[in-house]
Amino acid sequence: MLVLEPVIDAADAAGFTLWPTTAPAGRSLIRVSAGMSVLDVGTVMAVLHSRCSDAAAAHPDDVVAALRAIVETDCLIASGGLLARETQTGVVIPPSCCCGLESWREWTAVPDGGQPWLGHSPAPWVEHLDNAVRIWPDGGLGEDLPPIERAITAPLDVVSAQLHTAHQDLLGFLDAATRWARDLAPGLAVNLVAKLDGSFAIAGQ
Incomplete structure (x- = not known):
């Protein structure tokens, strides 16, 4: 999850x-x-x-x-932001260089197709799928994509619920x-x- x-x-x-x-x-x-x-x-x-x-x-x-x-x-x-973690696989995707906690609300547009800035070197990014998203740990600035095992895929309703939890944090x-x-x-x-x-x-x- x-x-x-x-x-x-x-x-x-x-x-x-x-x-x-x-x-x-x-x-x-x-x-x-x-x-x-x-x-x-x-x-x-x-x-x-x-x-x-x-x-x-x-x-x-x-x-x-x-x-x-x-x-x-x-x-x-x-420096910081929202860290993505998959509890079953143990995959962790932290915010990268030049990403700041002050811009965390960019994530709130993800359920509607938005693309938050997650930093560079590496360059995490969000891929939009049907009723789901895939969070990649790199490749957001045109680099080769890492193996899919290093990405996190989640339904949009889970993303929305986790954004609410992050806000409560x-x-x-x-x-x-x-x-x-x-x-x-x-x-x-x-x-x-x-x-x-x-x-x-x-x-x-």
Whole structure:
């Protein structure tokens, strides 16, 4: 069965010490959901901090200033997106280079024939079939297709159900981030979560 999971690449959190994080090794994808650990939430926030303007660098040891820099950034971006996984075969197709969680809603057009951007090098893509889709791990930019055993095929109703589940995961991420921020900088929690919500198009249908 197809599973779609919202993930963020934790690589940019390497070396971060301002608050507790996990220790990413290379490209480490963190699933964002209500069940995230405190360390995972901290890692995601460290990734977002790494993309902020020089305002964050002005106070390198100030947690509140670092979080305020996240809040004041025009629009947050984070490498990641929706990871596709087939539970029976074990095939996993992660979002690729230059794909961001901020564009996850492109997937919502798939049941109606849409084609989301899933990154390049490799270049995953979605092939539309009769009442189903096939998610390929490469070939989206004209490369040779990989063996079909590395692709994931799923009915459209399963895709729609998994998009709903992924949306619930993202809403749960806002809850986890709220708890995390209230412990670290309660005065910024509401604004920080609002920034996450707006930047990653989480609330709403």
